[in-house]
């Protein structure tokens with residue numbers, strides 16, 4: 674009886690161990706956002722959905738809930754900010770300023786950006802490029818979205834014309850999804866796995 678339990682346990686261990694090891698070794702894609710009125714959060718959720726390829730572990734979190742350890746553990750960081758006066762918000766700037774720099778521990782991690790802005794061409798590209806500048810200072814490897822229309826990352830217009838007063842539109846969510854998917858593919862491809 675005892676020996677059959679022992680044999681069964683060994684068989685189970687052999688069956689479960691590879692699954693445990695592969696779960697632990699998946700690169701982490703951290704999707705970080707700041708979103709007082711919910712539009713950037715909607716884009717973040719679409720980025721996270723796109724990144725769910727099964728090959729990575731996706732962590733979707735508001736910047737207030739992200740620790741230094743979360744940042745260090747991530748193989749990729751996708752960061753989103755609303756446009757405030759054609760710039761990233763002070764909270765997102767503070768979040769970036771909190772990243773560890775000594776010894777450049779973020780070097781070679783994948784980085785990508787997304788943004789939402791009230792109006793067309795009054796800041797969303799500047800915000801994505803601002804995030805990208807900061808990631809480059811840390812030595813991160815920058816990835817844009819799937820299509821030319823999301824070359825700098827994924828952005829959404831939330832307050833002008835036909836986009837005003839509505840949930841974030843499908844055309845923008847698709848760009849966010851594509852960005853997430855590409856980041857997930859690239860982080861596996863370059864085998865970033867701290």
Ligand SMILES: Cc1cc2nc3c(=O)[nH]c(=O)nc-3n(C[C@H](O)[C@H](O)[C@H](O)COP(=O)(O)O)c2cc1C
Pocket residue numbers: 707708709710711712713714755756757758759760789790791792793795796797831832
């Ligand atoms: C203080 C402030 C400044 C803003 N400045 C801009 C701006 O310069 N350009 C723009 O396109 N939208 C601007 N907006 C609009 C926001 O970027 C837009 O509503 C965004 O989608 C909000 O994101 P959230 O819903 O995730 O908070 C501003 C909003 C606030 C509150």
